Amino acid sequence: MQENLFAELRAHVVAALTDIVPDLPPEIAARVEVTATKDEAHGDMATNAALVASKAARRKPQEIGAALAEKLGALDVVTKAELAGPGFVNLHLAPDLLRAQLPVILRRGETYGDATIGGRVNVNVEYVSANPTGPMHIGHCRGAVVGDALANLLAKAGFAVTKEYLINDAGGQVTALAWAAYWRYLEAIGTTLTEEEYSAEVPGGMQYRGEYLIPVGQRLAAEHGTAFATESRGVAAPELWFDIVRETALEMMMAGIREDLDLLGVTFDRFSSERELVLKGATDATIEKLTAMGLIYNGVLEPPKGKLPDDWEPREQMLFRATRFGDDVDRPLRKSDGSNTYFANDIAYHADKIARGAEIMIDVWGADHGGYVSRMQAATKALAGEGRAHLDVVLCQIVKVLKGGELVRMSKRAGTFITLRDLLEEVGRDAVRFTMLTRKSDAQMDFDIDQAIAQTRENPVFYVQYAHARCRSVLRAAHEQGLDLAPESLANAPLDSLDNAAELTLIRRLAAWPRQVEQAAFAREPHRIAFFLYDLAGDLHTLWNRGRDDATLRFLQPDQPDATRARLALVAATAMVIRSGLAVMGVTPVEEMR
RNA sequence: GCGCCCUUAGCUCAGUUGGAUAGAGCAACAGCCUUCUAAGCUGUGGGUCGGUGGUUCGAAUCCACCAGGGCGCGCCA
Numbered sequence: 305m306q307e308n309l310f311a312e313l314r315a316h317v318v319a320a321l322t323d324i325v326p327d328l329p330p331e332i333a334a335r336v337e338v339t340a341t342k343d344e345a346h347g348d349m350a351t352n353a354a355l356v357a358s359k360a361a362r363r364k365p366q367e368i369g370a371a372l373a374e375k376l377g378a379l380d381v382v383t384k385a386e387l388a389g390p391g392f393v394n395l396h397l398a399p400d401l402l403r404a405q406l407p408v409i410l411r412r413g414e415t416y417g418d419a420t421i422g423g424r425v426n427v428n429v430e431y432v433s434a435n436p437t438g439p440m441h442i443g444h445c446r447g448a449v450v451g452d453a454l455a456n457l458l459a460k461a462g463f464a465v466t467k468e469y470l471i472n473d474a475g476g477q478v479t480a481l482a483w484a485a486y487w488r489y490l491e492a493i494g495t496t497l498t499e500e501e502y503s504a505e506v507p508g509g510m511q512y513r514g515e516y517l518i519p520v521g522q523r524l525a526a527e528h529g530t531a532f533a534t535e536s537r538g539v540a541a542p543e544l545w546f547d548i549v550r551e552t553a554l555e556m557m558m559a560g561i562r563e564d565l566d567l568l569g570v571t572f573d574r575f576s577s578e579r580e581l582v583l584k585g586a587t588d589a590t591i592e593k594l595t596a597m598g599l600i601y602n603g604v605l606e607p608p609k610g611k612l613p614d615d616w617e618p619r620e621q622m623l624f625r626a627t628r629f630g631d632d633v634d635r636p637l638r639k640s641d642g643s644n645t646y647f648a649n650d651i652a653y654h655a656d657k658i659a660r661g662a663e664i665m666i667d668v669w670g671a672d673h674g675g676y677v678s679r680m681q682a683a684t685k686a687l688a689g690e691g692r693a694h695l696d697v698v699l700c701q702i703v704k705v706l707k708g709g710e711l712v713r714m715s716k717r718a719g720t721f722i723t724l725r726d727l728l729e730e731v732g733r734d735a736v737r738f739t740m741l742t743r744k745s746d747a748q749m750d751f752d753i754d755q756a757i758a759q760t761r762e763n764p765v766f767y768v769q770y771a772h773a774r775c776r777s778v779l780r781a782a783h784e785q786g787l788d789l790a791p792e793s794l795a796n797a798p799l800d801s802l803d804n805a806a807e808l809t810l811i812r813r814l815a816a817w818p819r820q821v822e823q824a825a826f827a828r829e830p831h832r833i834a835f836f837l838y839d840l841a842g843d844l845h846t847l848w849n850r851g852r853d854d855a856t857l858r859f860l861q862p863d864q865p866d867a868t869r870a871r872l873a874l875v876a877a878t879a880m881v882i883r884s885g886l887a888v889m890g891v892t893p894v895e896e897m898r
Numbered sequence: 899g900c901g902c903c904c905u906u907a908g909c910u911c912a913g914u915u916g917g918a919u920a921g922a923g924c925a926a927c928a929g930c931c932u933u934c935u936a937a938g939c940u941g942u943g944g945g946u947c948g949g950u951g952g953u954u955c956g957a958a959u960c961c962a963c964c965a966g967g968g969c970g971c972g973c974c975a
Contacts, residue, residue: 337914337917339914339917340914341918342913342914342918342919342920342921343918343919346918350917350918352916352917355917355955355956358955359955364955365955388918389917389918389956390917390918390955390956391917391955392917392918394918435975472975474975475974475975476974476975477974477975578975604972605972606972607972608899608900608971608972615973616972618972619972619973621972621973623972632900632901632971633971633972635972636972636973638973639972639973640972640973641973643973645972645973645974645975646974646975647975649975650975670969671902671903671968671969671970672969672970673969673970673975674901674902674903674969674970675901675902675969675970675971676970676975677902678901678902699902699903699969701903701904701968701969702968702969742911743911743912744911744912746903746904747903747904747911748903748904748967748968750910752910755910758937759937760924760937760938761923761924761938762910762923762924764923766937767923770937774935777934778934781934816914819914820914823914823915824914826915827914827915831912832912832914835911835912835913835922838912838922838923839912839922842922845938845939846939848935849935849936849938849939849940850939851933851934851935852930852931852933852935852936852939853930853939853940855934858934858935859934860934897937
């Protein structure tokens with residue numbers, strides 16, 4: 305008995321097909337699929353084996369299918385196999401085979417569904433990587449949840465996963481942060497400057513005017529008094545204060561971000577610092593390496609088509625030959641002042657990941673970075689050589705927040721944007737995480753606050769949580785009646801009495817969980833777990849409601865201890881799979897609804 | 899102008915990687931509460947999968963072109 309019923313049946317199908325077509329090429333055998341049927345009238349599973357083998361065997365699909373149906377129909381585990389449509393073979397499984405999944409689930413617990421397709425390959429999942437210039441807002445939230453769930457999913461599928469966050473603490477925005485924090489410092493020590501007078505003294509003008517930097521200024525004032533200002537409490541020479549102000553601001557911003565991540569339940573194995581890499585000389589070393597490979601040259605880029613930037617002028621720059629790896633244009637590595645671009649540092653960072661052993665890198669980015677994908681992939685191809693380490697990018701489209709049917713406006717200026725913390729306080733962690741996974745990440749999403757906290761079927765969070773709570777409620781009631789609920793005890797229960805259609809539908813769904821994990825991991829689409837759980841919850845609720853019309857279908861049947869134990873096994877297994885799925889999503893299962 | 903993403907029921911969205919008669923929730927319509935079990939349940943109606951061609955046994959899915967929406971396009975990160 306295999307844990308994955310689909311894999312088990314597929315093995316039977318491939319064996320039978322090999323008998324019928326002895327010289328079947330392996331690449332054809334690899335295309336054989338065993339899938340769940342859409343329509344239960346078509347049986348439990350269907351295979352495309354005859355269709356994919358037809359061409360290689362030079363025989364009609366129907367002919368191979370008929371032979372296949374005959375062989376498969378003779379198996380103990382198959383009650384009926386029939387040729388259908390253009391050459392599918394539909395399999396009706398022995399109910400015993402389906403029921404036998406329950407003891408497997410109960411014994412495996414939450415590890416049921418763990419897959420091996422990852423082969424312990426090292427995967428580095430990088431997500432969030434919000435600039436440490438302010439609190440996390442809702443735009444970061446989706447990437448955080450998607451990245452975290454994807455990493456969990458890949459781990460469950462058998463990959464060796466590292467969750468990583470890159471702190472962008474090297475660029476010009478950190479300089480801007482320091483100047484903004486310095487303003488709050490001047491305020492804290494009672495400067496007579498106005499904000500606009502100050503801003504005029506800041507190179508490029510002051511950014512980051514949100515109130516969240518006030519505590520930074522207060523701490524600087526508390527620790528350093530007026531030492532960082534002129535005697536008249538004006539702007540002192542940056543040499544005097546800049547490094548300390550920058551460090552203090554960075555430290556406090558990162559502490560806030562880590563708190564936010566913690567509230568969201570998002571965890572990392574590693575925080576990498578861009579500045580540390582730069583100080584180590586990683587960027588220069590990477591540029592040297594690429595130069596040695598003949599991939600760096602100095603040249604002038606064509607101006608972009610369409611509307612020109614106002615200050616466009618042709619300029620010679622150090623360029624990376626991204627076009628050699630499929631990108632549209634070669635990409636600059638140095639700014640005109642000779643400093644490195646962010647792209648250059650990012651190449652060095654990905655080289656660092658490869659050096660640390662990453663075989664697959666997955667970056668979760670916002671959609672506004674979509675134009676950056678092909679150049680980064682070009683760079684990793686250049687660094688890793690064809691075939692080895694490679695980069696996948698998951699783009700998360702923007703999230704619009706709705707409340708009371710109205711769009712909640714977000715402006716990053718003046719701190720009017722919704723922070724992640726605001727959202728968590730209003731909706732709660734579990735609802736935020738689940739809701740963020742109810743769309744595929746490359747589709748735009750409307751986050752409806754009212755719906756996320758509604759207690760109706762429209763709200764998938766509630767619906768799935770409620771299913772779990774109902775299972776637990778039945779198990780609690782059984783426990784109070786003195787029934788033995790130990791997994792091993794339930795696993796040994798006689799299960800023949802589980803023969804109602806709604807019960808078998810639920811078991812089929814449970815049996816599909818391992819395959820669902822594999823496919824979601826393969827596609828790098830954690831949202832599929834949310835949809836699976838929603839369907840599973842629906843099956844459980846349907847069965848529950850059947851008990852309203854037909855009391856013999858209720859879970860606890862005082863006069864029938866064997867039937868009760870069988871149903872408790874089903875309920876316990878259902879709760880187990882829901883927990884297992886919620887664990888991937890990072891959502892807490894609830895024991896009861898309040 | 900170019901590149902990437904999106905377009906599926908009145909609305910919000912799935913769609914098992916190319917499979918059978920395209921699914922769910924909401925809304926609409928028709929039934930159902932002295933319940934371990936109505937913070938609902940059961941059923942019905944509703945579709946040219948944005949459009950046009952192509953690839954093949956077979957297309958919502960792959961390719962080309964077109965239309966609409968979003969994002970991006972040298973010295974921001």
